[in-house]
Amino acid sequence: MKIAIVCYPTFGGSGVVATELGLALSRRGHEVHFVTYKQPVRLETISSHIRFHEVNVPEYPLFHYQPYELALSSKLVNVVKNYGIELLHVHYAIPHAYAGYMAKKMLEEEGISIPMVTTLHGTDITLVGNHPFYKPAVTFSINNSDLVTSVSDSLKEDTLKFFDIRKEIEVIPNFIDVSKFEKKAFTDCQRELMAHDDEKIITHVSNFRKVKRVEDVVKIFFEVQKNLKARLMMVGEGPERVVAEKLVRDLKIQDRVLFLGQSNEIDKILCFSDLFLLPSETESFGLAALEAMVQSVPVISSNTGGLPEVNVNGFSGYLHDVGDVTGMSRSAISILENQDKLMKFKKQAREAAEKFDINNIVPMYEELYQKALINA
Ligand code: GMT
Structure with missing residues (x-):
């Protein structure tokens, strides 16, 4: 499979999980493209199965806030077209699921249909996403993801409690090698x-x-x-x-x-x-x-x-x-x-x-990707 992973490249848990997942998928023969604003901290080896695409957001004085979502969704469109990506996997709802959805819609205009899997990690639901400033956009992007996963039963319960979610949420726990x-x-x-x-x-x-x-x-x-x-x-x-x-x-x-x-x-x-x-x-x-x-x-x-x-x-x-x-x-x-x-x-x-060994968990993501591709 050719998969694009969107994540935060920093030391935070969601970025670490996304990076380790991408590396594991590449070792299992998939082609993995990381799309983010900096090389993820744990992405040490660039192999023939791993690619990194940097999202650039040029500074412009008119903008008080630089439009990262716009740059990310445009980058996703280009990466999908240039490399024949089959699936988007976005980690952390804000703003990745939102940007992923926009990329999906832009690609649809060009006759390309691509499924998006969103993985919820925690603070995107419990602390930040739950804020009224973000809530409508987060609800929208979860409901418009093709498949949604959460890293624990507890996070799934919180998501269903705090947001008006129509989508099934599958629990795939974090893992360790x-x-x-x-x-x-x-x-x-x-x-x-x-x-x-x-x-x-x-x-x-x-x-x-x-x-x-x-x-x-x-x-x-x-x-x-x-x-x-x-x-x-x-x-x-x-x-x-x-x-x-x-x-x-x-x-x-x-x-x-x-x-x-x-x-x-x-x-x-x-x-x-x-x-x-x-x-x-x-x-x-x-x-x-x-x-x-x-x-x-x-x-x-x-x-x-x-x-x-x-x-x-x-x-x-x-x-x-x-x-x-x-x-x-x-x-x-x-x-x-x-x-x-x-x-x-x-x-x-x-x-x-x-119990959380990588070999038990990564196949769960592969199965989910297959499901997303069949339904697309
Ligand atoms: O709180 C952190 O340490 C960072 C945050 C993140 O988004 O990277 O971590 C969240 O995701 C991790 C990976 O799924 C979880 O292990 C952490 O429990 C979760 N943090 C919180 O829920 C506070």
Whole structure:
């Protein structure tokens, strides 16, 4: 198949999923064309089955906002015509589904019919898309996609609750390439660079937005380090980083907390981590938790959104109500203070992650594409 994928090229989960999906599809013999404003961060290899098409939006002083949707839909029309693309797969409804629909309509004028699959990722529904400023356009573009998927049951429920949707939504969960993370020896992880042998390493990875509740991460860690020797790795960049840094300073734990910024070495950091914290306000799936689990890192998370579909309470970690810092701290300590329990949870975290192996999930997308092509 010849597929065009539209996504955000940044560190966010939706872009990561779209890129990994495209790479996996190309390895399975499909020709995949990424159409976005920058080369996606995880798109390292340009192979004969992968192409990247940059959407350019020239600055013009008349425009207060540059018309990205227009440039994207025009680019899609050209890519479809030039490369004989058979299917569009857009990740994140805003504005990709809207631009994809416009491209479809323009192509129809030229006698080209192309199906569009839209994958909903989370904030396009729960935070941004739900805003009255965007809601009519988001509803319209979901209803006018040929097929719609969501990354969890919870996100599907939210979409049906918040929007007037006439389309069937199929749940295809996010995935991970389990084989990339074969069990390593403890010593492979260069843990000694980060902590002493008797210290536990706790990690948080996010875009440091309000929804991630990074202050809770610091508060949980503060409680933990009163009970056992530990270090906190804060990975990522975003507006709440300064807030977390201030709290660390106020609590006088600067010597135990490391802010690593945006990193291309998340895999290395997770390799030597003992516990992952994700106390988010909401999370449609929690790809960051899955990335930790596959590296045998148990997760303490909130129990909202799609997180209970990924992190299994009492097995791969523990889940608590949003904001329950006391409960999360207690659970973190209970795992970290008992080496046997920690080892058991590490093994179980990996086991729970295996359900989301790329080889189980990518065929679901291929089947969906076939369905879209038959119905087109
Ligand atoms: O919130 C983020 O971390 C970024 C956001 C995005 O759009 O990239 O992530 C959303 O999509 C991810 C991939 O499907 C999910 O794993 C995240 O849970 C989801 N974020 C939220 O729902 C807050």
